Amino acid sequence: MTESPIRRLNGMKASALPQRRTVAHFLPDNPVNGVSVHPKGENGVDDSSDTASTESQMNGIEEPKRPTMSRKASSPMAPTFMVSAPGKVIVFGEHAVVHGKAAMAAAISLRSYLLVTTLSKSQRTITLNFRDLGLNHTWDIDTLPWDKFHDPSKKKFYYSLVTELDPELVESLEPHLQGVSKGHPDRKTHIRSASAFLYLFLSLGSPQSPGAIYTLRSTIPIGAGLGSSASVCVCLSSALLLQIRTLAGPHPDQPPEEAETQIERINRWAFVGELCIHGNPSGVDNTVAAGGKAVIFRRFDYTKPPTVLPLPTFPELPLLLVDTRQARSTKTEVDKVSNLKSAHPIVTESILDAIDQVTCSAQRLIEDPNFEGISEETLAHFGTLIRINHGFLVSLGVSHPRLERIRELVDYADIGWTKLTGAGGGGCAITLLRPEAKAEVRQQLEDNFANEGFDRYEVTLGGDGVGVLYPAVLRNGTDEEGGEEIDQQKFEEAVGVEGIKRLVGVGEGWKYWQRATTH
Numbered sequence: 001m002t003e004s005p006i007r008r009l010n011g012m013k014a015s016a017l018p019q020r021r022t023v024a025h026f027l028p029d030n031p032v033n034g035v036s037v038h039p040k041g042e043n044g045v046d047d048s049s050d051t052a053s054t055e056s057q058m059n060g061i062e063e064p065k066r067p068t069m070s071r072k073a074s075s076p077m078a079p080t081f082m083v084s085a086p087g088k089v090i091v092f093g094e095h096a097v098v099h100g101k102a103a104m105a106a107a108i109s110l111r112s113y114l115l116v117t118t119l120s121k122s123q124r125t126i127t128l129n130f131r132d133l134g135l136n137h138t139w140d141i142d143t144l145p146w147d148k149f150h151d152p153s154k155k156k157f158y159y160s161l162v163t164e165l166d167p168e169l170v171e172s173l174e175p176h177l178q179g180v181s182k183g184h185p186d187r188k189t190h191i192r193s194a195s196a197f198l199y200l201f202l203s204l205g206s207p208q209s210p211g212a213i214y215t216l217r218s219t220i221p222i223g224a225g226l227g228s229s230a231s232v233c234v235c236l237s238s239a240l241l242l243q244i245r246t247l248a249g250p251h252p253d254q255p256p257e258e259a260e261t262q263i264e265r266i267n268r269w270a271f272v273g274e275l276c277i278h279g280n281p282s283g284v285d286n287t288v289a290a291g292g293k294a295v296i297f298r299r300f301d302y303t304k305p306p307t308v309l310p311l312p313t314f315p316e317l318p319l320l321l322v323d324t325r326q327a328r329s330t331k332t333e334v335d336k337v338s339n340l341k342s343a344h345p346i347v348t349e350s351i352l353d354a355i356d357q358v359t360c361s362a363q364r365l366i367e368d369p370n371f372e373g374i375s376e377e378t379l380a381h382f383g384t385l386i387r388i389n390h391g392f393l394v395s396l397g398v399s400h401p402r403l404e405r406i407r408e409l410v411d412y413a414d415i416g417w418t419k420l421t422g423a424g425g426g427g428c429a430i431t432l433l434r435p436e437a438k439a440e441v442r443q444q445l446e447d448n449f450a451n452e453g454f455d456r457y458e459v460t461l462g463g464d465g466v467g468v469l470y471p472a473v474l475r476n477g478t479d480e481e482g483g484e485e486i487d488q489q490k491f492e493e494a495v496g497v498e499g500i501k502r503l504v505g506v507g508e509g510w511k512y513w514q515r516a517t518t519h
């Protein structure tokens, strides 16, 4: 793959970011008495001192004096709002992508949803309610280690590029994680999730941040290779950036470059959350969860942002997504490959290079000017690449007997090509179905999956990335004010994918940042 067609997304150091004052539109622009203002402390959020104005100070730009307000400053509570981000499938290149190779990944129609409820000024607490995990913990804002996170030598800004966790900051969180989910069987997972939240909250917030409840629900199966953690991290990052008013839009008329900047801003902080949960993520999952659709992703140098090439011609593949329901951890599987690389460097590097070639071949196919979507020939080409990629993943030691069973069942039926997707060791497999696959054979295969305890997911590939419902009110199909507010308790208690989707009113009033696709 050549460097030239790849767009570098904000591929510059923080100090080289665009030299203009960031206009921080809370969503929508938040007029108070008809005047759109962002005074320090409004909604209890110190948005100016820590963020936008600091950027302009660093850039040496003198900020114009703000007009003096003739009215008394009020502190209206921010309305309850919701953000959402998709999961993903890696079509080609998982694991290789951790070692600097290309991956092709696409957003899926399963999503996470985060409801943010601002508390009254006197309530100085933040609550993380990760309902699907059974994690519910409250911290007192004033006791958090602000001195550490805001120390001038450590302080990061909303536009900073953070590529590794600061061990001292991680350590400063420890006392605040001790009380999380004591005695819970999944305490380790809870602590990692809570540390991701606290690291982001303390990096982006301030001691003046308003008290709030962050309630998360997800329709993405957890730990199944579908990027559930990245989707959660994108929700957290976008919600916190929205609260400090550092995001513009999303708006249908927003210039694509501006939308791209917002996506990148969200993505960078989501990556920091992923660092807390995974240790050594490539960043492909959060990139797809933030920007949506389909991309070719590569990260040569971990101190720099990745290269991300959107694939607007990504075809609507007839994919079957099957979950082994075998629990596994991304971190363990990623470590397996690193260990293999240490023990057998030449062989492992050759396998990773070969996976890279597979991804590049698929990319060439999609980007061919004569590419006209899914012909029989294209499918066979894709299918062969899927089969080859899976073989390499088996060689890397990240498959699992349950994944091999799925492949075996599809191979017996002879109706498609299968590979594991995501980290492997369990989790999900994708099967690309042959166009001539007979309905009854397909049905028989699906029955076999069900009989052997596999779950099947209906997903559409290439959907939207991060989205916002501000305020969290369903508009009932109109753009008028009013409508039904999303109720926290109902959100917590919604049952299953359909229950959650019905409650959050997919498509009703939701707005999404759209990634620029021309380059």
Ligand SMILES: Nc1ncnc2c1ncn2[C@@H]1O[C@H](COP(=O)(O)OP(=O)(O)O)[C@@H](O)[C@H]1O
Binding pocket: 130, 131, 132, 133, 189, 192, 193, 216, 217, 218, 221, 222, 223, 224, 225, 226, 227, 228, 229, 230, 232, 277, 328, 329, 330, 331, 422, 423
């Ligand atoms: N619904 C959820 N609620 C809260 N946290 C979640 C949820 N889904 C995933 N996570 C976070 O992501 C982690 C799973 O990540 P991982 O093992 O990489 O699986 P995946 O491949 O789905 O990303 C969980 O341990 C948790 O920290």
Ligand SMILES: C[C@@](O)(CCOP(=O)(O)O)CC(=O)O
Binding pocket: 090, 093, 094, 095, 096, 097, 098, 224, 225, 226, 227, 228, 280, 281, 282, 283, 284, 285, 330, 334, 421, 422, 423, 424, 427
């Ligand atoms: C194995 C890997 O390439 C993908 C992991 O995806 P997931 O966590 O299984 O959804 C790791 C990464 O890219 O960070």
